[in-house]
Amino acid sequence: MGIFQQLTEKPWLTVEGKEPAEQRAFSLESPHVGLRVFLAVATVLFTLFLVVYVERMTFPDWRPLSEPWVLWLNTLVLVISSAGFHWAWVNADRGDLDGIKTGLLAGGMASFAFLAGQLWAWRLLVDLGYYDMANPAIGFFYLLTGLHGLHLLGGLVAWFRTSAKVKAEVGLAQLRLSVGLCAVYWHFLLVVWLVLFGLLLLT
Amino acid sequence: MAYVAPAEVEQIPPAEVEDVELYHAKSWVTKYVFSQDAKVIAIQYSATAIAIGLVGLVLSWLMRLQLGFPELFDFIEPSDYYQFITVHGMIMVIYLLTALFLGGFGNYLIPLMVGARDMVFPYVNMVSYWVYLGAVILLIVSFFVPGGATGAGWTLYPPQAILSGTPGSEGGIILMLVSLALFIIGFTMGGLNYVVTVLQARTRGMTLMRLPLTIWGIFTATVLALLAFPALLVGAVMMTFDKLLGTSFFMPALVEMGVYLDYGGGSPLLFQHLFWFFGHPEVYIVALPAFGIVSDLISVHARRHIFGYRMMVWAIVGIGALSFVVWAHHMYVSGMNPWFGFFFATTTLIIAVPTALKVYNWTLTLWKGNIRFTLPMLFALAFIVTFVNGGITGLFLGNVVVDVPLSDTMFVVAHFHMVMGVAPLLVVFGGIYHWFPLITGRMLHEGMGQFHFWVTFIGAYTIFLPLHYLGFLGVPRRYFEMGETNFIPESAQDLNAFVTVVALTVGVAQIVFFINLFWSLKNGKLAGHNPWKACSLEWRTAHVPPRHGNFDDLPVVYRWAYDYGVPGADEDFIPQDVPPDRVSTGKGEV
Ligand code: HEM
Ligand SMILES: [Cu+2]
Numbered sequence: 001m002g003i004f005q006q007l008t009e010k011p012w013l014t015v016e017g018k019e020p021a022e023q024r025a026f027s028l029e030s031p032h033v034g035l036r037v038f039l040a041v042a043t044v045l046f047t048l049f050l051v052v053y054v055e056r057m058t059f060p061d062w063r064p065l066s067e068p069w070v071l072w073l074n075t076l077v078l079v080i081s082s083a084g085f086h087w088a089w090v091n092a093d094r095g096d097l098d099g100i101k102t103g104l105l106a107g108g109m110a111s112f113a114f115l116a117g118q119l120w121a122w123r124l125l126v127d128l129g130y131y132d133m134a135n136p137a138i139g140f141f142y143l144l145t146g147l148h149g150l151h152l153l154g155g156l157v158a159w160f161r162t163s164a165k166v167k168a169e170v171g172l173a174q175l176r177l178s179v180g181l182c183a184v185y186w187h188f189l190l191v192v193w194l195v196l197f198g199l200l201l202l203t
Numbered sequence: 204m205a206y207v208a209p210a211e212v213e214q215i216p217p218a219e220v221e222d223v224e225l226y227h228a229k230s231w232v233t234k235y236v237f238s239q240d241a242k243v244i245a246i247q248y249s250a251t252a253i254a255i256g257l258v259g260l261v262l263s264w265l266m267r268l269q270l271g272f273p274e275l276f277d278f279i280e281p282s283d284y285y286q287f288i289t290v291h292g293m294i295m296v297i298y299l300l301t302a303l304f305l306g307g308f309g310n311y312l313i314p315l316m317v318g319a320r321d322m323v324f325p326y327v328n329m330v331s332y333w334v335y336l337g338a339v340i341l342l343i344v345s346f347f348v349p350g351g352a353t354g355a356g357w358t359l360y361p362p363q364a365i366l367s368g369t370p371g372s373e374g375g376i377i378l379m380l381v382s383l384a385l386f387i388i389g390f391t392m393g394g395l396n397y398v399v400t401v402l403q404a405r406t407r408g409m410t411l412m413r414l415p416l417t418i419w420g421i422f423t424a425t426v427l428a429l430l431a432f433p434a435l436l437v438g439a440v441m442m443t444f445d446k447l448l449g450t451s452f453f454m455p456a457l458v459e460m461g462v463y464l465d466y467g468g469g470s471p472l473l474f475q476h477l478f479w480f481f482g483h484p485e486v487y488i489v490a491l492p493a494f495g496i497v498s499d500l501i502s503v504h505a506r507r508h509i510f511g512y513r514m515m516v517w518a519i520v521g522i523g524a525l526s527f528v529v530w531a532h533h534m535y536v537s538g539m540n541p542w543f544g545f546f547f548a549t550t551t552l553i554i555a556v557p558t559a560l561k562v563y564n565w566t567l568t569l570w571k572g573n574i575r576f577t578l579p580m581l582f583a584l585a586f587i588v589t590f591v592n593g594g595i596t597g598l599f600l601g602n603v604v605v606d607v608p609l610s611d612t613m614f615v616v617a618h619f620h621m622v623m624g625v626a627p628l629l630v631v632f633g634g635i636y637h638w639f640p641l642i643t644g645r646m647l648h649e650g651m652g653q654f655h656f657w658v659t660f661i662g663a664y665t666i667f668l669p670l671h672y673l674g675f676l677g678v679p680r681r682y683f684e685m686g687e688t689n690f691i692p693e694s695a696q697d698l699n700a701f702v703t704v705v706a707l708t709v710g711v712a713q714i715v716f717f718i719n720l721f722w723s724l725k726n727g728k729l730a731g732h733n734p735w736k737a738c739s740l741e742w743r744t745a746h747v748p749p750r751h752g753n754f755d756d757l758p759v760v761y762r763w764a765y766d767y768g769v770p771g772a773d774e775d776f777i778p779q780d781v782p783p784d785r786v787s788t789g790k791g792e793v
Pocket of ligand 1: 706
């Protein structure tokens, strides 16, 4: 029964005669549903930051910032990382343990590289003299990249635990779940980054 | 009330429920301290919330002492008063009510009422509590850092919140913001559990439309909180940047004591929008669980099915959705485009429609019900009256022309204490009197309960009704003392003193409630199974109180949670998990 149909049901009329059906709103596994709900919350969070950003731009003291070139490189690295996790996921579906390992390794390493690259970008900014926080564009730059980086760090905790599971040789079903969760999360972070980066470039 | 006569239904085998793997605690510590059992977490949440709520209560006494007898208490400085106000407001709204309704009632009731063994992510659920505890501890600590807690008002408006003229602008405000951030992180962990458990872990036959309204209220409130708290987080993070790193997100150019500050160009209004984008839904984060619980209390104790169940569900959802488009009614005096004001006044008044609908439905549920004036019923009735009262003054304040003169007066204080202070607390009490027998296996003492009810109910009105009048006189809100104010008659001071005396008395009388809690734990009448003869699943566990895993065999649900007063049945109610062929009639079980 679709959700809408369920919500229009008249419960006072329907006493179940036949065997009552199982009740799940989504056929996805619950951790996946949980992750999706979390991603919705994170989306709200980032969206609000972006709204505030755009609103703050309209004030006269806004001075645009030229982004360091290394961000382009970082973007590429993040794409690789996301692809790595996807690779692991595909292989988890196939039941190929080696493929999972390769994917996880690539994804994790690329994530660390991305974080290092972001720090490097901060460094470059400072060298260029962009540390005057009174300029809101600069403040926002550190704030948004930092926040995105924190989310990625949180993801790396999950990555670490998943790798530990590979090592402990837990069942494939469990692995597929963990790897799948990581992959979805990394794709999300990639999309967030693309939006952030686009906005930073444009303004 | 359509009821399917048992004879018409064929004999059916009881449905089997696929069971889930459950985490089992191995030591005392993992069972009672770092517990992953939602019921234990619920008790931990509730105990912590009530404890910090008592701090909030004591703070309100201190404020009342100052307001009632301005010259008398030397130890209350103006800066203390601001700190009391701020922390009192913050505690009551967030650390008490939000945590108690969602972390407390939510954790206890969701798995039981939907027929699950536990929350879906028990570990995350446990961490949620400990992060919350951390937030509470930071809040307390903020009183003891140099400069003390923040005195910015619970709205924490910049620029004043982080400028040196405001008490606690050094450490206090930082700790407050960090504590809020922690609270939000902890809540998000719990909230994921509440939402996903309701979506995914309902037992067989428990369709969305068979959920008790308590669950609908808590579920919708959790969704609101998950979507609204990020706005507060954004505000808190950016203000922390302004304070610590010298950004100017919210800070305009300022001169302080003749010195130009480094800030410039920021917008305090931006923060206000963020704050109230969270702040108004927050009202409903507290109100919706109360709505849900009251619906169930009324239905059980009036032995009558809830009137217009489907309407009630849609009203909850509708109110939740509308609550995101009214926030700027808190900013009428901050300056805005008149069309904006018009828009927000309109949406605000529209919310009254689904809300009034709920009130009608409660009344119609009572109509021709077999009302039992049990303690939960008394508190539920008191809630309805109080909520209507507070709601009506809300309609006043929702209109720009009425709000502008009343803004920042005691009228506002009276309004929000009625609607989101007293009313939800009455439900908290009603809920505790109702579910205490389930949680402990014993009834609370009736006599003490009656005393507690009447003192609290009459007391609350004696305290807060006069504040409306004081507001009309123009007594301002958040003032340490009135001083020489010509337009306010001197009798206002007498009224203030009277209110203080009552507030202290009513506050102290709450001791009876706590004595009752502890006394009944050992000496209360044994409750047995289902003392209120309720239909919902939490009363259908094999053991009272329910043990780890809640049910022996997971129940299977055949009907909604409101089959009260069923004609033809032996007893006047049919629990949700009784199949149609098992309903006992005059002829015994079929
Ligand atoms: C227990 C009885 C209570 C008493 C006697 C009391 C008393 C007060 C007083 C005297 C003020 C300050 C008024 C002013 O000078 O502006 C205040 C503010 C406030 N109270 Fe209560 N209160 C009580 C319970 C609650 C509850 C349950 C809530 C939960 C919603 C609450 C929420 C607030 C808020 C949000 C403020 C505003 C703080 C601010 O202006 O920043 N209070 N209360
Ligand atoms: Cu509001």
